[in-house]
Amino acid sequence: MAAHLMSNYGTPALMNGHHSVTCSASADALEKPEVIQGVANTYLMNNTTNENELMRTFEPGPVPECMQIGIRVADNTRTQQANLHKDAVRLRKQPTAVSEVGMTCEAYEQRLGSTHVDTPSSEPRTPQATRTMASDMKDHHQGNGKEFNGILGPNTWESVGSATRTLKAASRSNGTSARTSYPSATPIPDQERLLDLTAEIAHNISQSPGDDSSRVKAVTAALELATALRPPGDIIMGWFANMSVISAVRLFMHWGAFSIIPPGKGESIPYAELAERINADEGLLVRVAAMLTSSHVLLHLPTSPTRPAPSLTHTPTSLLLRPGQPMSAMFSLMYNNVAAVSTILPSYFDAYGRTEPRGRGHIPTSCLAGCPEEDFFSLLKRDENALRDFGLAMRMTSKRVPVTGVYDMSRVLRAAAGRETVWVDIGGGDGHTVKEFLTVYPGLKPEQCVVQDLEEVVTAARKQSDEALKGVKWVGMNFFEESPVTGALVYYLRHILRDYSDPVSVTILRNIACAMTDQDSRVLISEQLNPDMANIAEPLPLYAAFKDFSMLSIGGKERSLEQFAALADAAGLRVSGVYRHVVTAHAVVELALK
Numbered sequence: 001m002a003a004h005l006m007s008n009y010g011t012p013a014l015m016n017g018h019h020s021v022t023c024s025a026s027a028d029a030l031e032k033p034e035v036i037q038g039v040a041n042t043y044l045m046n047n048t049t050n051e052n053e054l055m056r057t058f059e060p061g062p063v064p065e066c067m068q069i070g071i072r073v074a075d076n077t078r079t080q081q082a083n084l085h086k087d088a089v090r091l092r093k094q095p096t097a098v099s100e101v102g103m104t105c106e107a108y109e110q111r112l113g114s115t116h117v118d119t120p121s122s123e124p125r126t127p128q129a130t131r132t133m134a135s136d137m138k139d140h141h142q143g144n145g146k147e148f149n150g151i152l153g154p155n156t157w158e159s160v161g162s163a164t165r166t167l168k169a170a171s172r173s174n175g176t177s178a179r180t181s182y183p184s185a186t187p188i189p190d191q192e193r194l195l196d197l198t199a200e201i202a203h204n205i206s207q208s209p210g211d212d213s214s215r216v217k218a219v220t221a222a223l224e225l226a227t228a229l230r231p232p233g234d235i236i237m238g239w240f241a242n243m244s245v246i247s248a249v250r251l252f253m254h255w256g257a258f259s260i261i262p263p264g265k266g267e268s269i270p271y272a273e274l275a276e277r278i279n280a281d282e283g284l285l286v287r288v289a290a291m292l293t294s295s296h297v298l299l300h301l302p303t304s305p306t307r308p309a310p311s312l313t314h315t316p317t318s319l320l321l322r323p324g325q326p327m328s329a330m331f332s333l334m335y336n337n338v339a340a341v342s343t344i345l346p347s348y349f350d351a352y353g354r355t356e357p358r359g360r361g362h363i364p365t366s367c368l369a370g371c372p373e374e375d376f377f378s379l380l381k382r383d384e385n386a387l388r389d390f391g392l393a394m395r396m397t398s399k400r401v402p403v404t405g406v407y408d409m410s411r412v413l414r415a416a417a418g419r420e421t422v423w424v425d426i427g428g429g430d431g432h433t434v435k436e437f438l439t440v441y442p443g444l445k446p447e448q449c450v451v452q453d454l455e456e457v458v459t460a461a462r463k464q465s466d467e468a469l470k471g472v473k474w475v476g477m478n479f480f481e482e483s484p485v486t487g488a489l490v491y492y493l494r495h496i497l498r499d500y501s502d503p504v505s506v507t508i509l510r511n512i513a514c515a516m517t518d519q520d521s522r523v524l525i526s527e528q529l530n531p532d533m534a535n536i537a538e539p540l541p542l543y544a545a546f547k548d549f550s551m552l553s554i555g556g557k558e559r560s561l562e563q564f565a566a567l568a569d570a571a572g573l574r575v576s577g578v579y580r581h582v583v584t585a586h587a588v589v590e591l592a593l594k
C-alpha cells in the first residue's frame with residue numbers, strides 16, 4: 001500500500017490552530033452566512049515576521065530516475081534560451097487571463113460589516129483578481145447564542161456509526177435542485193445586474209483611497225462581475241492558470257528566487273543576474289517568471305533608458321512569499337497538503353475505499369509521505385524544521401480567530417474559588433491560549449491551570465519560561481490515553497478535534513469524560529462551527545468548503561453542531577451550551593457528563 005501511494009513531496013504539514021481577536025459574544029451571535037464566511041479571514045492574513053528568521057521551505061524528494069536521464073540529455077543551447085526569452089517577452093505583451101485563485105477573505109469581512117482589527121494598515125493586500133465565495137447561507141440554527149436548542153433528532157439527521165452525519169434525501173433537494181442549472185453555452189449575464197455591479201464598483205472606487213471598507217466592497221462586486229461575465233469554459237481555463245501559478249511560485253520558493261529579488265521600493269534585478277544567482281538557464285527562468293508576472297505575483301520591468309536589461313521586481317504579494325514570512329510557510333503547508341496530496345487522492349480512495357479516513361494513520365498525508373501508519377503530528381515531530389514552519393504558519397492564522405470573548409466565563413470564575421484544578425488546556429501547545437485567559441480573567445489563577453501537550457512540545461514550551469505563565473503546570477501527555485489530570489472544572493480543546501476523524505475524536509473525548517469527576521465539570525470545544533449541510537439552502541462559501549476539504553488530507557474535518565453532538569453522545573457526554581462568536585464562525589461548544 002505504501003509503495004502504491006507513495007510520492008516524493010517532502011514532509012507534509014497542515015494548517016490549523018489560531019487564536020486572538022476578540023469580540024464579545026452577544027446573545028444574538030448568529031450563524032449567518034456572513035459568520036461562516038468570516039472565518040475565511042482567518043487564513044490569509046498578511047502577517048510578516050522577522051526577516052532574519054529564515055524559514056526552510058519543504059524540499060521535494062529526489063528527482064525520479066526517468067527525469068534524471070532527461071536532465072543529462074537536455075541540450076540547453078544559448079539559441080534556445082534566446083528564443084524562449086523572446087517568446088516570453090512577446091507573450092507577456094499580450095493580454096493574459098488573470099489568475100482566479102478563489103479566495104477573497106476581504107469580501108467576507110465586508111459582508112460581515114466588521115471593521116477588522118487585526119490587519120495592520122501597512123500590510124500589503126493582493127491585487128489579484130479572485131472569484132467571489134460570497135453566498136448567503138441560510139442556517140436554520142440561529143439560536144440565541146447560548147443555549148443548545150435541541151435541534152438534534154431523527155428528523156433532522158441520521159446517524160451512521162458513532163458520529164457520522166449524512167444528509168437526508170429530502171434535504172438534498174432543499175434549495176440546491178431548484179438553484180442548480182448547467183448552461184450548455186455561454187450564459188447571458190443579467191444586464192441589469194452587471195450594470196448595478198459596475199456602478200457599485202465605480203462608486204466604491206471613488207471613495208477615499210484609505211477607506212478599506214469601500215475597497216472591499218469594490219473587490220466583492222468586481223469578483224461577482226468577473227464571474228458573471230465569464231463563460232463556463234473560461235472558468236475552467238482559469239483553474240489551469242492557477243495550477244501553473246502555484247507551480248511557478250513553488251519553483252521560485254525552492255530556488256530561493258523570492259529572497260534574491262531586492263525587496264526595496266524601486267529596486268529590481270535583471271533576469272540574467274537572477275538566473276545566474278539561482279544557477280538556472282535564463283530561458284528557463286524567463287518562462288517561469290512569465291507565469292508570475294502574468295498573474296501579478298511579480299512585476300516585469302522592460303528595458304528603458306535607465307534600465308539596460310529587462311528586470312523583475314517585487315509586488316506586495318511576492319514580498320509575502322520570501323523565506324521567513326508566515327504566508328510563505330502557509331504556502332508550503334497548503335502546497336504539501338492540498339496540491340501535492342491531490343496527486344494521490346484518487347489512488348488513496350481506491351485503496352482504502354471511498355469513505356472518510358477513520359483512523360489516526362492511513363491518512364492521505366501519511367500515505368504521501370510513504371509512512372501510512374503514522375499520524376500527522378508524529379510525521380511533523382520527526383522534523384524540527386517542519387514543526388517550526390508549522391508554528392510559523394499557525395502564528396499567521398492565529399490572529400483572527402478568537403480565544404476569549406466567545407465563552408461566558410462567569411460560571412467558571414464563580415466555581416473556580418477553592419478548586420485545585422480549574423482549567424486544563426489539552427493540546428495547549430506553548431500555552432498561548434491559557435496566557436490569554438489568565439490575562440483577560442484575573443480571577444483565574446495560574447496555579448489552577450494546566451497545559452497538556454506532547455512531551456516534546458511541553459519540554460520546548462517550558463524552556464520559553466514565559467513570565468505570564470509562571471505557576472502554570474505543564475504536563476506531557478498523549479490525549480489518546482487516559483487523562484493524567486482528573487477532576488478539573490474545565491477541559492479545554494482548542495483546534496484539536498478538527499484534526500481527527502469521528503472515531504478518533506470520540507476516543508479523545510471519552511478519555512476526558514473518564515477524567516471528569518463531577519457534574520460541574522465541562523469540556524469546551526473551541527472550533528469553527530459549520531452549519532448543518534442538511535439545513536442550508538445555499539452551498540458553503542468556497543473558503544469554508546476548502547478548509548474542510550483540506551483537513552481531509554490529515555483525516556480531520558470541520559464540524560457542525562449536530563456532528564459535535566454525535567461525537568459527544570458517543571463519548572458519554574452531552575452538549576450543554578453553544579457560544580458563537582459574533583464576527584467569525586468560531587464557537588465554543590460546551591459538553592457535560594450525561
Ligand SMILES: C[S@@+](CC[C@H](N)C(=O)[O-])C[C@H]1O[C@@H](n2cnc3c(N)ncnc32)[C@H](O)[C@@H]1O
Pocket residue numbers: 016017018019377426427428429430433452453454457477478479480493494495496499
Ligand atoms: C492544532 S494545534 C492546537 C494548539 C492550541 N490548542 C491552539 O489552539 O493554538 C494541536 C496541538 O495538539 C498537540 N497534540 C497533537 N497530538 C497530541 C497528542 N497525541 N497528545 C497531546 N497533544 C497532542 C500538538 O502538539 C498541538 O500543540
